[in-house]
Amino acid sequence: MAPPALGNKAETANTKNSGNMEKITETEKAAKPTETKKTKKTAFQVGLIREAFHYQSRFQGSAMVFKIDFPVTQDPGFSYLMKDLALLVRTGFKVVVVPGAKERIDAVLGEYGIASQYAGTTRITTAGAMPFVEMAAFDVATRFITGLSADRIDAVIGNFVRARGLGVIGGLDMEHTGAVDRILTGPIERILRLGMTPILPCIGWSRAGKPYNVPSDEIALAASAALGAAKLVILSAREGFGFDGEMKGGQYGIPESAEAHKKGGRLTPREAARILEGGGAGGRFFEELGLALRASRSGVERTHIIDGREEGAVLRELFSNLGAGVMVYADEYESIRPLKSADIPVILRLIEPLAARGNLVRRSWEDIREKKGDYVVFEIDGSVHACAALHHWGEGQGEIAALAADPAYTGLGLGRRLVRYLIDRASAQSMSRVFVLTTRTHDWFEFLGFKEASIESLPERKRRQYDHRRKSKLFVLDLPLPAHGSRPDADAPPPAF
Numbered sequence: 001m002a003p004p005a006l007g008n009k010a011e012t013a014n015t016k017n018s019g020n021m022e023k024i025t026e027t028e029k030a031a032k033p034t035e036t037k038k039t040k041k042t043a044f045q046v047g048l049i050r051e052a053f054h055y056q057s058r059f060q061g062s063a064m065v066f067k068i069d070f071p072v073t074q075d076p077g078f079s080y081l082m083k084d085l086a087l088l089v090r091t092g093f094k095v096v097v098v099p100g101a102k103e104r105i106d107a108v109l110g111e112y113g114i115a116s117q118y119a120g121t122t123r124i125t126t127a128g129a130m131p132f133v134e135m136a137a138f139d140v141a142t143r144f145i146t147g148l149s150a151d152r153i154d155a156v157i158g159n160f161v162r163a164r165g166l167g168v169i170g171g172l173d174m175e176h177t178g179a180v181d182r183i184l185t186g187p188i189e190r191i192l193r194l195g196m197t198p199i200l201p202c203i204g205w206s207r208a209g210k211p212y213n214v215p216s217d218e219i220a221l222a223a224s225a226a227l228g229a230a231k232l233v234i235l236s237a238r239e240g241f242g243f244d245g246e247m248k249g250g251q252y253g254i255p256e257s258a259e260a261h262k263k264g265g266r267l268t269p270r271e272a273a274r275i276l277e278g279g280g281a282g283g284r285f286f287e288e289l290g291l292a293l294r295a296s297r298s299g300v301e302r303t304h305i306i307d308g309r310e311e312g313a314v315l316r317e318l319f320s321n322l323g324a325g326v327m328v329y330a331d332e333y334e335s336i337r338p339l340k341s342a343d344i345p346v347i348l349r350l351i352e353p354l355a356a357r358g359n360l361v362r363r364s365w366e367d368i369r370e371k372k373g374d375y376v377v378f379e380i381d382g383s384v385h386a387c388a389a390l391h392h393w394g395e396g397q398g399e400i401a402a403l404a405a406d407p408a409y410t411g412l413g414l415g416r417r418l419v420r421y422l423i424d425r426a427s428a429q430s431m432s433r434v435f436v437l438t439t440r441t442h443d444w445f446e447f448l449g450f451k452e453a454s455i456e457s458l459p460e461r462k463r464r465q466y467d468h469r470r471k472s473k474l475f476v477l478d479l480p481l482p483a484h485g486s487r488p489d490a491d492a493p494p495p496a497f
């Protein structure tokens, strides 16, 4: 006997209990969205893991300086922050801690009835107050030792800062108030090599061993620059601040129009400077932004300003594109700007000798003038030292052309950065491919990830103009589709280089 058809069985069951059938149908209906939600969640998690690995491999072995304000140490979440720092140390990052102690110094001086005098915003640390300032500074530093001990990380509080006194300013003796003379990188690096965490309290010593009270912001800045830190991370305690899908900086004077709102809390030094010049609300955030700007000018690639009390904010900011705070990053494109009419003679002078040698096609003043908007120049200290253009030929293709670097400035990455910039521009204009026609520079473009292609793949309009006597080779780079949905990634390299 043939087995009963499944359909029949189901039919029988359903006829027996129509209420059940309804249930089954509803479950089936519900199954799909749940699955989609689950798939989305999995994709999101996988994305996060990938991002974390990407940032981990990029920054592993780099020094990171953490300037942590005192109120953060008093927050119940401080132990979680210490766990996250411990995780960074174990993962191979060189963590350096600079504790801020201002509020603790205020409290200790208050307890002992010592009033502070100020010169502007700078505390004048008298000889009488200095022992109490040292006590407060080391008390705060010890809290970090305690926090890190709980996570079995070895840490060392040390005399890593050589200081000098501020002396007499405007008739006011600044006594034991000092500035950073030098960061003693030798001992710090030795400690880091041992896998330990150096802690730099806000005290520095002169050559003769005299102690000075030095602002921890200054120590963090000098240490980041001296250690060639990849990051300076400023952790402060401020409600509702940073980037959480959208910028939350209104009350700190970040204008609505600021690029940071569009770019997930990321600011170039120029944008940061513009915000500071705008005045805004001022206050501690502006001090931190100013510190970040100075750090970027002294060569620190990235400074992050984060609410240190938010659990996991450090990991979120450092290891994902989601971000958690405000980042000021060195913008390698800052020296690149559109061509101005006044630059045309300069770039004609750059191109001419290269055209004479056959490296480049000769261009006239009119040629350049006509396509002025396609050109960009690389400016150093007010003078143009390289140029390039991106011509759109239709069919989703753009040509990188007229690329020339001043011979006195070759090998400094100007050419590479111009090409990268134009690739970004092509992507922003939704082009799917950039190409170059080259007679002598194919190796260089190949190194940048371009691949040789047939002249037949040129856009129709360009193919008709191809100079068969010149016999330039065609090299192309296909552009990926722009990613959506997360904070733009300042760290991810563009395709191929």
Ligand SMILES: CC(C)(COP(=O)(O)OP(=O)(O)OC[C@H]1O[C@@H](n2cnc3c(N)ncnc32)[C@H](O)[C@@H]1OP(=O)(O)O)[C@@H](O)C(=O)NCCC(=O)NCCS
Residues within 6 Å of the ligand: 354, 359, 360, 386, 402, 403, 404, 405, 406, 409, 410, 411, 412, 413, 414, 415, 416, 417, 436, 437, 438, 439, 440, 441, 442, 443, 444
């Ligand atoms: C090609 C050019 C723009 C590169 O500019 P740049 O600012 O020196 O570029 P980068 O600093 O980014 O790169 C320099 C590296 O490329 C190498 N390089 C330069 N020209 C090269 C070439 N034709 N073939 C292979 N490698 C080359 C340099 O040796 C240097 O290598 P290194 O980093 O190992 O020392 C510049 O050399 C130039 O103006 N060349 C003449 C004009 C030209 O050929 N333009 C392209 C027309 S399609």
